[in-house]
Amino acid sequence: MGLIAEIKFASPSAGVIRKRTDSCAIGRMYEENGVSAISLLTDCRFFGGDLNDLPRLKENVSVPLLRKDFILDEIQVKESFFSGADAILLIARILSREELKKLIAASKALGLTPLTEIHDRDDLQKAVDGGAEVIGINNRDLDTFEVSLQTTLDLASLIPKGCIKISASGISSREAIRLLRNSGIQAVLVGTSIMESEEMTAKLRELTCACFQAGEADDRS
Numbered sequence: 001m002g003l004i005a006e007i008k009f010a011s012p013s014a015g016v017i018r019k020r021t022d023s024c025a026i027g028r029m030y031e032e033n034g035v036s037a038i039s040l041l042t043d044c045r046f047f048g049g050d051l052n053d054l055p056r057l058k059e060n061v062s063v064p065l066l067r068k069d070f071i072l073d074e075i076q077v078k079e080s081f082f083s084g085a086d087a088i089l090l091i092a093r094i095l096s097r098e099e100l101k102k103l104i105a106a107s108k109a110l111g112l113t114p115l116t117e118i119h120d121r122d123d124l125q126k127a128v129d130g131g132a133e134v135i136g137i138n139n140r141d142l143d144t145f146e147v148s149l150q151t152t153l154d155l156a157s158l159i160p161k162g163c164i165k166i167s168a169s170g171i172s173s174r175e176a177i178r179l180l181r182n183s184g185i186q187a188v189l190v191g192t193s194i195m196e197s198e199e200m201t202a203k204l205r206e207l208t209c210a211c212f213q214a215g216e217a218d219d220r221s
Contacts, residue, residue: 001181001211002036004066004166005204006191007057009041010048013145018195023053024060029201031061034208037087039066039189051083058084066115070094077106087113087134092123093142101130115166119151124158135159136189140169149176156183174210 007023007030010016023040030038040057041049047068054067064086071077071088072095080088090103100116107114108131116132118124119141127135137152147170159165167185171177172193180188190207197203 001177001185002187003034003208003211004037004039004187004189005030005035005194005207006039006068006189007041007053008039008047008049008191008195010046011192012046013140014192014196016048017192020048023050024056026200027057027061030204031063033201033204034212035063035204036187037064037066039068039089039191041191042067042069051079054080054083054085064113071103072099074103074106077103077110077112081110081112085112087115089117089136090114090132091117091142092126092130093117093119095126097126097129100126100132104130104132117168118155121155121158124155128160132163134164134166136166136168137185138168139171149179152180152185153183156180156185159184171207174206174213177207177210 007026009018009020027038040054041047042051043049066087067080067085068089071090092100104114113134115134115136116127117136117138118127119138137155139149139151140147149170152167156165165185166187167180168189171188171190194200194203
């Protein structure tokens with residue numbers, strides 16, 4: 001089971017999560033502890049991010065990089081590519097069906113992996129119709145900021161076979177990872193619980209170990 005560890009210094013729901021430090025140092029620590037990929041928030045206004053961190057991070061780590069931002073236009077897709085991203089986040093909720101389809105196609109044309117974020121059945125249908133092959137279930141309701149893993153449990157089985165299934169938000173323990181794995185999730189995206197921890201390395205190791213053990217359980221079965 002894959003772990004996508006996120007570099008996120010703030011969020012609208014949590015406020016300041018961690019005082020801004022060197023993203024490259026965090027990225028190297030993530031890679032050294034076995035993450036499958038790194039997610040970088042580049043939105044400045046709401047998440048305290050910086051797009052300039054992306055090319056620097058690309059030079060410092062070898063794992064794939066996901067750019068998380070409010071991607072609304074093809075120019076941002078190209079910007080992500082030239083900044084060193086391997087994947088980008090597309091939020092189904094804030095895009096029309098035609099816009100999402102166009103941005104998914106533009107991403108694939110550049111060799112970027114579009115991770116399409118959904119929160120309900122309407123989002124899922126929009127993603128599938130747009131050609132999404134990597135689908136991330138956001139457990140956080142963007143309208144209320146409420147978080148529930150039940151969102152993933154309800155939607156995971158509805159995602160078409162062949163799609164990669166990722167769960168994000170509200171994931172902070174071994175128990176949550178085991179629960180999500182049993183629902184068919186193949187990777188988890190975790191940011192806040194790592195970034196807010198006083199012992200980031202220890203928290204990261206706890207989660208990577210849980211993901212590894214989930215894979216071992218499948219092998220034994």
